[in-house]
Amino acid sequence: MAIEIDLNRVYMPSEDVVARVIENEIIIVPLVSGIGDMEDEIYTLNETGRSIWEKLDGKKKLKDVVSELASEFDSPLQKIEKDVIGFVQEVIKRKMLVGK
Amino acid sequence: MGKDHYVIKQYTRKSNPWQDKPNFLNHLSIELTERCNNDCIHCCINLHEDDVEAKKKELSTDQIKKVFSEAASMGCLKVTVTGGEPLLRNDFAELYLFARKLGLKVLLFTNATLINHDLVELFKQIPPLVEIEVTVYGMEKDSYEGVTRKKGSFEQAWRGIQLLQENKIPFVVKSVALPHNRKDLTRFKKWAAGIPWMAGQEPESYKYFGLRLRRDNFKKNALIQELRARPEEIAEESVRTKETYHKALKQFSSAFFKPTADKLFSCHGGLNGGCVDAYGNFQLCILLRHPDTVYDLKQGSLREGYETYLPRIRKIKATNPAYLNRCGACFLSNICQQCPGMSWIEHGDLDTPVDYICAITHTQARYLGIIGDTEKAWEVCDWEARISKFENQIKVNPVDIHNGSTQCRRDK
Ligand code: SF4
Numbered sequence: 001m002a003i004e005i006d007l008n009r010v011y012m013p014s015e016d017v018v019a020r021v022i023e024n025e026i027i028i029v030p031l032v033s034g035i036g037d038m039e040d041e042i043y044t045l046n047e048t049g050r051s052i053w054e055k056l057d058g059k060k061k062l063k064d065v066v067s068e069l070a071s072e073f074d075s076p077l078q079k080i081e082k083d084v085i086g087f088v089q090e091v092i093k094r095k096m097l098v099g100k
Numbered sequence: 101m102g103k104d105h106y107v108i109k110q111y112t113r114k115s116n117p118w119q120d121k122p123n124f125l126n127h128l129s130i131e132l133t134e135r136c137n138n139d140c141i142h143c144c145i146n147l148h149e150d151d152v153e154a155k156k157k158e159l160s161t162d163q164i165k166k167v168f169s170e171a172a173s174m175g176c177l178k179v180t181v182t183g184g185e186p187l188l189r190n191d192f193a194e195l196y197l198f199a200r201k202l203g204l205k206v207l208l209f210t211n212a213t214l215i216n217h218d219l220v221e222l223f224k225q226i227p228p229l230v231e232i233e234v235t236v237y238g239m240e241k242d243s244y245e246g247v248t249r250k251k252g253s254f255e256q257a258w259r260g261i262q263l264l265q266e267n268k269i270p271f272v273v274k275s276v277a278l279p280h281n282r283k284d285l286t287r288f289k290k291w292a293a294g295i296p297w298m299a300g301q302e303p304e305s306y307k308y309f310g311l312r313l314r315r316d317n318f319k320k321n322a323l324i325q326e327l328r329a330r331p332e333e334i335a336e337e338s339v340r341t342k343e344t345y346h347k348a349l350k351q352f353s354s355a356f357f358k359p360t361a362d363k364l365f366s367c368h369g370g371l372n373g374g375c376v377d378a379y380g381n382f383q384l385c386i387l388l389r390h391p392d393t394v395y396d397l398k399q400g401s402l403r404e405g406y407e408t409y410l411p412r413i414r415k416i417k418a419t420n421p422a423y424l425n426r427c428g429a430c431f432l433s434n435i436c437q438q439c440p441g442m443s444w445i446e447h448g449d450l451d452t453p454v455d456y457i458c459a460i461t462h463t464q465a466r467y468l469g470i471i472g473d474t475e476k477a478w479e480v481c482d483w484e485a486r487i488s489k490f491e492n493q494i495k496v497n498p499v500d501i502h503n504g505s506t507q508c509r510r511d512k
């Protein structure tokens with residue numbers, strides 16, 4: 001079942017993972033157990049995911065993230081919102097992001 | 101848009117996606133101490149656990165944290181934490197947590213004697229992300245302590261191992277092949293096969309023992325030399341795994357079999373990682389501690405050591421005529437373990453050939469049928485023909501290759 005995402009809420013990286021930047025890529029390394037389905041995995045984000053993740057600073061509401069991205073990218077607002085929600089759902093499911 | 105589309109799993113166990121980027125530090129190994137609570141008969145590094153002088157010289161907690169931070173900023177994904185026995189340091193847990201919070205995987209090498217409930221809890225909550233490597237010196241008290249020369253170490257180590265097992269902390273095991281534990285080998289392998297994280301792999305059991313890395317104990321060196329397997333025994337090991345050995349060699353034979361003249365560093369040391377000793381010296385590899393080849397991190401930065409200093413060391417050429425006439429002209433040099441690190445521990449320089457290594461390589465080459473019984477590889481001039489013949493053979497038949505061989509008459 002899809003996780004309910006509230007655009008008025010602030011989301012931030014979970015303290016259960018460490019996000020690093022290597023060669024311009026965001027690398028997410030599990031810190032606590034139970035993040036990956038195997039113990040030695042690390043994760044990267046695709047380009048869309050990376051643009052969204054960089055804005056999840058624990059201060060901005062998700063709807064502001066959407067409008068910031070809309071001003072930066074030449075893409076319809078609806079599509080951006082869909083991506084943001086899809087991304088947030090996925091990283092919450094993977095315990096990499098938490099709501100504030 | 102597909103499900104799980106934004107997050108990509110990266111399997112970094114064997115390699116990682118960034119390792120070929122220039123100046124990327126793939127891996128760092130750090131010795132937290134040279135001290136150990138065991139006194140293994142074959143050990144090339146251990147100092148007494150209470151060695152006050154050694155303790156005083158060791159990097160402080162903050163200095164080690166700085167090394168970890170720098171490594172992470174240079175893209176490092178995994179640090180190997182070794183020793184001596186790294187768990188002897190009472191700041192181990194703090195350092196471990198620090199490294200993990202930087203997003204580093206931590207590969208711990210340990211004898212398991214100091215694994216306790218607190219550590220197990222820590223590993224359970226914050227997993228190292230790579231299996232702990234435990235060296236097991238024997239399956240029985242007499243054999244184990246025959247190696248470690250420490251009363252009670254058998255019980256301590258097995259309690260540690262049991263704690264790891266019970267708490268499902270991923271670990272793998274390895275051993276050393278010594279006369280004292282020879283009788284345990286079959287039992288050890290059988291037991292190791294039941295460890296889930298071994299994933300069906302046979303545990304490594306080291307037969308070749310390096311001399312003291314600091315060239316500090318010549319009496320111990322004599323003992324280590326006595327304990328080493330004979331070159332024939334090492335070659336026999338290759339016979340046991342003949343098919344794999346042939347396959348591996350054939351894959352790279354034409355590219356790898358060639359003399360390397362005055363080139364000293366044919367290895368990968370310092371190319372995508374390096375080693376830090378307990379006192380903050382940054383080295384190309386674990387062996388090479390020649391004072392002219394190490395970079396003092398207390399006076400500089402890991403980045404400078406890695407990007408500027410190590411590449412300079414790798415450019416050093418051999419000058420010793422004994423090396424140039426032998427290894428420099430030897431077509432086996434790229435499959436031979438001869439290297440500046442080996443020369444350092446055996447002879448105290450960078451380029452004196454190590455006879456023991458030479459004998460091992462010659463025995464293996466004889467087994468493969470590339471050289472004859474009395475031939476010296478550096479005197480063989482038709483090596484290219486031999487290699488192409490070797491490559492074309494599905495099954496090696498030594499007799500075929502030996503027939504019609506010629507030897508170079510080199511002017512000495
Ligand atoms: S346990 Fe390891 S470091 Fe300690 S003496 Fe034995 S081989 Fe050396």
Ligand code: SF4
Nearest residue numbers: 427430433436438458
């Ligand atoms: S086999 Fe002997 S001569 Fe050849 S590279 Fe090795 S040590 Fe040198």
